[in-house]
Every structure is written in structure tokens, then in C-alpha cells.
Amino acid sequence: MSKPIRPRFKTAVLVLAAGWLVYSTAVAHLGSLGGALVLALCVAGPVGALTYRAKSLRSRIRRGWPDLTYALGLWQQAPLPRFDAPYEYVWPRIARIRRHPGGLDVLIGLLPGQVPDQVAQHAQGIAHAWRVHRVEVASPRRGVVVLRAWTVDPLAQPFTTGRAVPSLTRPPLTKRLRAWWGRLAALARRARFHLRTLACQARTAAASAWAASALELPGSGRRPSALAAGGLPGGRAGGGGRTPSEPVGASAGWASVEIGTREDGSPWRLRLHGTHVLVAGVTGAGKGSILWGVVRGLLPAVALGLVQIWALDPKRMELSFGVSLFAKYACDPERMVELLEDAVERMQERARSFAGLVRSHTPTPDSPFVVLLVDELAFLTAYQSDRDLRRRAEAAIATLTSQGRSVGFCLVGALQDPRKEVMNLRNLFPDRVALRMDEAAQVDMVLGSGARDRGAYADLISPDPHTGAGVGYVRNEGNPEPVRVRAAYVPDSEISALVSQYGPNHSVYVVSSPLDSNSESGDQQ
Numbered sequence: 001m002s003k004p005i006r007p008r009f010k011t012a013v014l015v016l017a018a019g020w021l022v023y024s025t026a027v028a029h030l031g032s033l034g035g036a037l038v039l040a041l042c043v044a045g046p047v048g049a050l051t052y053r054a055k056s057l058r059s060r061i062r063r064g065w066p067d068l069t070y071a072l073g074l075w076q077q078a079p080l081p082r083f084d085a086p087y088e089y090v091w092p093r094i095a096r097i098r099r100h101p102g103g104l105d106v107l108i109g110l111l112p113g114q115v116p117d118q119v120a121q122h123a124q125g126i127a128h129a130w131r132v133h134r135v136e137v138a139s140p141r142r143g144v145v146v147l148r149a150w151t152v153d154p155l156a157q158p159f160t161t162g163r164a165v166p167s168l169t170r171p172p173l174t175k176r177l178r179a180w181w182g183r184l185a186a187l188a189r190r191a192r193f194h195l196r197t198l199a200c201q202a203r204t205a206a207a208s209a210w211a212a213s214a215l216e217l218p219g220s221g222r223r224p225s226a227l228a229a230g231g232l233p234g235g236r237a238g239g240g241g242r243t244p245s246e247p248v249g250a251s252a253g254w255a256s257v258e259i260g261t262r263e264d265g266s267p268w269r270l271r272l273h274g275t276h277v278l279v280a281g282v283t284g285a286g287k288g289s290i291l292w293g294v295v296r297g298l299l300p301a302v303a304l305g306l307v308q309i310w311a312l313d314p315k316r317m318e319l320s321f322g323v324s325l326f327a328k329y330a331c332d333p334e335r336m337v338e339l340l341e342d343a344v345e346r347m348q349e350r351a352r353s354f355a356g357l358v359r360s361h362t363p364t365p366d367s368p369f370v371v372l373l374v375d376e377l378a379f380l381t382a383y384q385s386d387r388d389l390r391r392r393a394e395a396a397i398a399t400l401t402s403q404g405r406s407v408g409f410c411l412v413g414a415l416q417d418p419r420k421e422v423m424n425l426r427n428l429f430p431d432r433v434a435l436r437m438d439e440a441a442q443v444d445m446v447l448g449s450g451a452r453d454r455g456a457y458a459d460l461i462s463p464d465p466h467t468g469a470g471v472g473y474v475r476n477e478g479n480p481e482p483v484r485v486r487a488a489y490v491p492d493s494e495i496s497a498l499v500s501q502y503g504p505n506h507s508v509y510v511v512s513s514p515l516d517s518n519s520e521s522g523d524q525q
């Protein structure tokens, strides 16, 4: 028993001796006031440290981990060294706790026979036990699980890229003061979040530079030319096989568009060229902000003639607001199906002309990148009472999504109900976004099996539009890990501004008018 006490005893004697030395020096030079100050510091220091230790999330996690793992059923019985030895239990140990910009990463070593899914299915219970906003589970390597605890929700505040719409009635002073205080607090939280992000990025960059120099890699710190050209999804400029001789399209951004923010504070760029995107969410989940984010991001390239946006708007309430921005627009069932079939025809014609000559499509005014926005896909595939129209629509959507991406056709479809009876073609969309969902099972229907267990709790997104609209989880083709994102809100005033800036500049071929149920065809300009 005496062995572990001895070093502590020595330390205590040394600390007391040092304290006495500091105290007597302070009394000798500053008198009794100096002595009182040193005494106050001596009391406040350890009390502060003990309080922090007791209250900090890090120490709460460490202290409560054995009990929590017991409650979650993650304990195992240790093998008995002798038949008469008492039973002993082991639990997955915390190897390390690291800071990340929005909270803590807790690195757990799994016990033999345990799999990450066993921990992942308790992510919610762990978040409640730790009193944090959310816990994500990832397994970066075999035998290890990282529990990413988010203490704050960086996406709780909505944002737009346009100007705020001024309120018509002036709220009372107390309300205004509270709103100002809320804004200040949110600003401080954002600043803190961004500072932490910067610090993390600097640390990561320093670590990779150090690792590269330690390994003496030639050209360390430089990206391979293929990546530097922006061909990666998520590259800030347009990509998709872009060559240095095509600066125009690159600056206008057609391969991907920035439509919001990811949970880690980085911009959320939605890849469009070379893929198709399915956006699912209940009514009011914010599908409109994604559709309008795509439109807003593509308009500079539309103005250059490199991109065409075709809009299918069965509700007549969403995309009709900016009808002059689209190369084609349809809102009644028959015209919408015709428009889809027209896209299929053009796609096949382009494929025939590319065959043997071009392997990847690069937009030019002669062969623009065509983005079809379909609001409420189920209207064509499930709710359509005309069986022939439904069959034609399904055939056209299936052909476009299975063959269109390599020849510069992208379908962005929105729908409310992701069940197979409603949308049996969802597997043909490589990239998918799950906004707020009604049921837990629907999350996996949209994002793929196991997405919810990996932390995509789309069914738990707040129904309050201020906190939850536009919030969702995105799963890209190359990365099965769902990423939490929030789309920027595109207010009506901004759509009007886009219409007046870009609307009259290019010719509009309206297939059917949003104001008229008797559809008509023809060139408007």
C-alpha cells in the first residue's frame, strides 16, 4: 500500500516547500498584501482545477465510461486464469480523447469479437449519457472505433447568401435586445467554431508536412496534377475532366455547386457533373432550398451557354417562381413526360456522336451540360393515374439515370416519400441527400443500408424550420459515411434578383406555362 503513496507524498512536500518559498518571498517584498495574494492563488488554483476536472466533458466521459459500457451491454467476461479464480469483466477501453472543432473525438479499442456496429447502435444512448448534441460513430481502422461527440450544433442557425428580408412590424425593445444578444452569442459561437477549425487544420497540415518530410517524399505538400485540376468532387472549381485550355467553364462552376455548409464548417458542394442526385424529405424539410441552391450555383455557367437547366414542376409552386431561368419548363404530366423523353433522345444522340471519339463529356455551348430538376418525382412515378404516362416516365427516368451521366446529363430529383412502392428507381441515383424523415427506416432507404447506425439521424431533425429546415445528411457515391449538412436558404427576394439578373439574358423555351393548365409549346423568344 505504501508504494503508490510515496511519490505523491514527495510531490506534496515539494509543492508545499515551493509554496512556502513563494509566500515568504511575496511577504518580504510586497508585505502582507502579497502574502494574502499568494494564499488566495494557492486556494483558487487547486479548487479551479478540481472543479474543471469534475465538470469537464473529457473527465465526465472517462469517469462514466465503465458504467456506461456496462449499461449498454458492452462488457465481456475475462477468461478465468484458474478454475477457482473470481469472475472478472472487461470493457472496451478509451485509448485517447482528442479535441475537434465542435467537441471531442473519443478513440475506443474494441474487445475481441466486438464490431463497430455494436457500439454504433448505442450512439444515441451515449449522446444522452454524455449530454452532448450528437455522437457519430466511425471506424478508421480495424479494432478501433471513434465516437465523435458534438457539444454544439454548428448548423442550428439558418443562413442565406442573400440579404435578410426586413420585418414589416417593429418588435418591442426587450424582444429586439434579446434578438441582438442571441445574434451576438451565435456570432461568438461561430467565431469560436471557425477558430477551432483553423487550429485543427493547421495542426493537421503541420503533421502531414512533418510526416512527408520524415519519409522524404519527393514533392511533398503538392497535389498530383489530376487532383489540382479540380477533377475531384468537392474541388472548389468545376472539374470532371477539365483541361487547362478551358478556363471559362471552370470559373463558372458546373461540375459541382456550393449550396450550403457541412457540419465541420467547410462548404457543402453538391456534385452534379457525372452523377445524379436524389433529395428526399418530408414536406417542409427544405427540398426547395437545395433545388434553388443548384439553380443559383449554375446560373453563371448557364449565362455562358455551358449549362442548361430543365425544370419539371408538378406542384407549380416551387420552380415556377423563376421560370425564365430555365431552358425548358414543364408542369403538366404529359408535357413533363415529353420533356423527359426529349432529354433521353438528346442524350442518346450525344452518346452516338461521342462514340469512339470522346470518353468524358466537357460542356461547350454546342454540347451543354443538361441538369434536369424534377420536383416531386413521385408525382410521375407513383401518383400518376395514367398508367401509360407513368410507364413512359419511369422508362425515361431509368434511361437518363443509368446512361446520362457520362454524356453530360444530370437528374436532380426531389421527393417526399422514399419507399420502394413510391420510388423504385432510387438505387440509380449515385448521390443522395436525406433531409428530415418521418421514420427511422426511411433513412436507410435513402442513404443505403446502415447509414442511420453510422449517425445519419434524419428522422430526429427538428421539425422547427428555423433549426431543422435544410438540414440533412448526404451520402456520396465514393464515401459511404453520411455527412451532416445544411443548405443555405434562398429567399424569394433572391430568386427575384436572380431572375432580373439572368432571366432575360437567355432564350426560354417554355414547354408548359405554370399559369395555364392547357399546356402549349413553342419558343418564347
Ligand SMILES: Nc1ncnc2c1ncn2[C@@H]1O[C@H](COP(=O)(O)OP(=O)(O)OP(=O)(O)O)[C@@H](O)[C@H]1O
Pocket (backbone or CB within 6 Å): 158, 159, 281, 282, 283, 284, 285, 286, 287, 288, 289, 318, 416, 465, 466, 469, 470, 471, 486, 487, 488, 489, 490
Ligand atoms: N435552408 C433553409 N434554412 C432555413 N429555413 C428553410 C430552409 N429551407 C427552407 N426553409 C424554411 O422551410 C419552409 C419550407 O421549405 P420548402 O418549401 O423548401 O420545403 P419542401 O421540402 O420543399 O416542402 P414541400 O415538399 O412541401 O414543397 C420554407 O418556407 C422556409 O421558411
